Amino acid sequence: MKFGVTVVPSISDWKLFLDLEAMGYDCAWAADSQMLYSDAYAVLALAAAHTSRIRLGTGVAVAPTRLAPVTAHSIASINQLAPGRVFLGIGTGHTAMRVMGQDPMKAGAFREYLRVLRALLHGEAVAYELNGERQEIRFLHGDRGFIDVAHPVPIYVAADGPLALKAAGAFGDGRVCSHNQTRARLQKSLETMQQGASAVGRTLPDDFHTAALTYACVLRPGESPTSDRVIDTIGPMAAATLHYWWELYQKDGDTSTVAQRCRNLWDEYLAFTETMETPLARRYQQVHFGHCAFLPPEERRFITEDLIRATGGLVGTPDEIIASSRLGAGRPFVQQPAKIRRFLSSA
DSSP, X not given: OEEEEEEOOOGGGTTHHHHHHHHTOSEEEEOOOTTTSSOXXXXXXXXXXXXXXXXXXXXXXXXXXXXXXXXXHHHHHHHHHSTTSEEXXXXXXXXXXXXXXXXXXXXXXXXXXXXXXXXXXXXXXXXXXXTTXXXXXXXXXXXXXXXXXXXOOOEEEEOOSHHHHHHHHHHOSEEEEESOOOHHHHHHHHHHHHHHHHHTTOOOOTTOXXXXXXXXXXXXXXXOTTSHHHHHHHHHHHHHHHHHHHHHHHHXXXXXXXXXXXXXXXXXXXXXXXXXXXXXXXXHHHHTTTTTXXXXXXXXXXXXXXXXXXXXXXXXXXXXXHHHTOOOSSEEEEEEEEOGXXXXXXX
């Protein structure tokens, strides 16, 4: 098992990547959300130019906000700065699209996006359709120092549903899942990805990676999992799940993803959102305010132990965290997203 950190990218905080390298982390991911943070690729460029060992990538890039050739070009440019140390995490764009009142990319379009992306990052020519016209495209100056596709850039696909999982198997080098997963669920996901790989005549490689997106805080002796220090550290990440539940509910009344142990909390949170001053048509902006970066004071009361446990937070003593982080299949990375200034808050 390897460990990485997802940074909420602020252009002035690029030196955090140097700190993470010095601390021995395997990899660092820059979140991509254009209405919330600094540009992920700009931050990664600064990090790539000033580090030498740590692996760097997007966590995760948002497919609908950039054309596939543009995403390939951006990450290949970072790879020119840190050849062989760069990866691309890519997803359909839940938060980045919801915060604009838009839906994430559909599964079929995402699959096609990954097909083009993979070919370009392998230095191949590929048929690409834009505005109804389909033409062959390829990088023209691969040997002139503008980009680097000679050194592999692994593609880690954010996928939970069956169609996205099959696309990950067909065109990905790894998969990013939401929160920690049970051994049984992870195994089922791997089987679905294997089906996707087989459909295109591919066998999943032995080094196919699974990354679990989670958050963590090591408790001090006798400390409560809902102490002020813990909430300061992991509150923004735990609250993000409330934002996700709210989005699904607003779309079609779906509450199937709301954890059973959090039903009462969900009712309270829903009532809270209904008191917001922002009109419902634009309320997504207020709901996502602070998303994964900081916790608005009025949301602090919703960070309960039930929410932490239901969202897979690795909050506990060292022994408890080690026990709960054993995913048990593949070669898992565990990402630790947070306001990175606090790191793991091991104190």
